[in-house]
Amino acid sequence: MTESQVEERTPTFGQAELVAVAVITAMLVGGSLREYADGEAFRTWCTMFVAVVVQSTPFLLGGVLLSAAIARFLSEGVLRRVLPANPVLAVPVAGVAGVGLPGCECAAVPIADGLIRRGLRPAVALTFLLAAPAINPAVIVSTAVAFPGHPAMVAARVLASLVTAVLVGWWCLRRGERLRLRTRAAPHDHGSDFVATARHDFLHAGGFLVAGAMIAAAINTFVPRSVVDTVAGQALVAALTMAAFAFLAALCSESDAFIAASMTAFSDTAKLVFLVVGPAMDVKLAAMESGQFGAAFARQFVPVVLTVAVATASLVGWWLL
Amino acid sequence: MTPRTQGVVLAVLAAVLLRLAWTGEYLRFVTPWMRWPLLGAGIILGFLALRPLLRTDRGSDHHPVPRSAWLLILPTLVVFAVAPPPLGAFLAERRADQVGTPREPVQIAAGTGPLTLLPGELQWAAAQPDDPVGLAGREVSVTGFVSRDAEAWYVTRLEVFCCAADAIVTRVRVAGQDPPPRDEWVEVVGTWVAGTGSDPAAPPVLEALRVTPQQAPRNTYG
Incomplete structure (x- = not known):
């Protein structure tokens, strides 16, 4: 049943009622599906899936509201005064500015979109998107707590994440129009459009967040980490494995340091790869970015970010750790 | 829509x-x-x-x-x-080979009276070189849910930092008592087997005096 069919017939029982009935049915079923649900694995998946959505929703909403506020209240003049006119210099400035957004990566995607709609160069906004979840104060503190007595790990994480963000930013600058970044039209300027923009952005990004959460929960539930551990021996394979795990597990950047610290089989450099790749790119972010900026963009952006993050983290790890 | x-x-x-x-x-x-x-x-x-x-x-x-x-x-x-439901034995058993950053106990009364510890706190205390909290010979009470592997059973907690997807397992192996059903919450009172748990890869062992079923706490993670 497509939307247009529903609207053409203008039935008395429309989509909205259908959703309401589905939810009420689920409430009446009231947990009894738990008995039929195929055992512990499925229930664990359910818990993880809901956990990722519940944890991310307030952050996504915060990001959407901030993005709507940027689109409405932040003038292009202010942005122009804060950032260097030369985009090659503006990229690193945006990277360092990421320190100021103590949120997780879910908030960063709509904020980057808001900045682009406000007239910021995509390369500069995307640098901010990559840097903010990786180097903000909350992440620095949690990394220091997870690796006690190992300040080099914190320094290496900040450095490698920042370098990754700036390098990808410059790459975006070079690509220019060929990035095929899709942005939606700037919101109209009348009355309650702040609310309308926020609602629309939330619905837009929320579905992709749920899709990413489903995949991440499945990886966390069904792939035993001992599979991951068996390849920990070889340096290159270990780094790539940790990168793949960071991409698929899609953990919050505030908690991933604890997981990295618990992977005792891996070298410090492999752990660093995990910490640098995770906040920059994971399955949840890739889904949200392809929703926000278009699939053609995501197909270029996602592999480049992954490659640059793995290479940078390996080099910094070899140097500092 | x-x-x-x-x-x-x-x-x-x-x-x-x-x-x-x-x-x-x-x-x-x-x-x-x-x-x-x-x-x-x-x-x-x-x-x-x-x-x-x-x-x-x-x-x-x-x-x-x-x-x-x-x-x-x-x-x-x-x-x-x-x-x-809250995550339990299924996940704990899958992630058993992971070792979390040991967490220093918030407070441990020095002396000789019985100690109440989280599994993670007991793991920390057992891993210290010179037994700073005086575990040896002291009665210890640990509460958690039951998880198992091929050889033994464990009183277990999951530690969560952000959301349940990042849970890390903390656990203490229990000796000397029959295993209760998996996922049941129990309080185990016993004494630490000196020397166990010094290697972070192997959990400490508690020689159990008694095992009492418990209500699951409101917040099962901790």
């Missing part, structure tokens, strides 16, 4: 977040400090839902949303229809 459907989807999600935060069920999924962000997000989402819900016409609007927005109903359906 029609505007009214958008309103329903947002309102339902808002209601679920408020319900989880209000009833304390949110503790199955996230850490205690998330309560206020969840209440706030629920209220704001409810506000965003108002205008499309109050619309009387059924036409489309000029802000079409992608089909993916339908997925936002899914968490609600799962919360109501499956009512996912």
Whole structure:
């Protein structure tokens, strides 16, 4: 049943009622599906899936509201005064500015979109998107707590994440129009459009967040980490494995340091790869970015970010750790 | 998705977040400090839902949303229809080979009286070189759920930092008592077998004097 069919017939029982009935049915079923649900694995998946959505929703909403506020209240003049006119210099400035957004990566995607709609160069906004979840104060503190007595790990994480963000930013600058970044039209300027923009952005990004959460929960539930551990021996394979795990597990950047610290089989450099790749790119972010900026963009952006993050983290790890 | 459907989807999600935060069920999924962000997000989402819900016409609007927005109903359906339980033995057994950053106990009374510790705290204390808390010969009480492997059973807790997806296992191996059913919450009172748990890869062993079934705590992670 497509939307247009529903609207053409203008039935008395429309989509909205259908959703309401589905939810009420689920409430009446009231947990009894738990008995039929195929055992512990499925229930664990359910818990993880809901956990990722519940944890991310307030952050996504915060990001959407901030993005709507940027689109409405932040003038292009202010942005122009804060950032260097030369985009090659503006990229690193945006990277360092990421320190100021103590949120997780879910908030960063709509904020980057808001900045682009406000007239910021995509390369500069995307640098901010990559840097903010990786180097903000909350992440620095949690990394220091997870690796006690190992300040080099914190320094290496900040450095490698920042370098990754700036390098990808410059790459975006070079690509220019060929990035095929899709942005939606700037919101109209009348009355309650702040609310309308926020609602629309939330619905837009929320579905992709749920899709990413489903995949991440499945990886966390069904792939035993001992599979991951068996390849920990070889340096290159270990780094790539940790990168793949960071991409698929899609953990919050505030908690991933604890997981990295618990992977005792891996070298410090492999752990660093995990910490640098995770906040920059994971399955949840890739889904949200392809929703926000278009699939053609995501197909270029996602592999480049992954490659640059793995290479940078390996080099910094070899140097500092 | 029609505007009214958008309103329903947002309102339902808002209601679920408020319900989880209000009833304390949110503790199955996230850490205690998330309560206020969840209440706030629920209220704001409810506000965003108002205008499309109050619309009387059924036409489309000029802000079409992608089909993916339908997925936002899914968490609600799962919360109501499956009512996912807190994570337990299944996950703990899968992640058993992982060793968390040992957490220093918040407080340990020095002396000779009985000690009440979390499994993670006992792991920390057992890993220290010179037994600083005086575990040896002292009665220790550890509470957690039961998990198993081929050889033994364990009193177990899951430590959660952000959301349940990042849970890390802390556990103490129990000797000298028959295993209770998996996932049952128990208090184990016993004495630490000196020398066990010094290698972070192997949990400390508690020679159990008694095992008492317990109610699961409100927040099972910790």
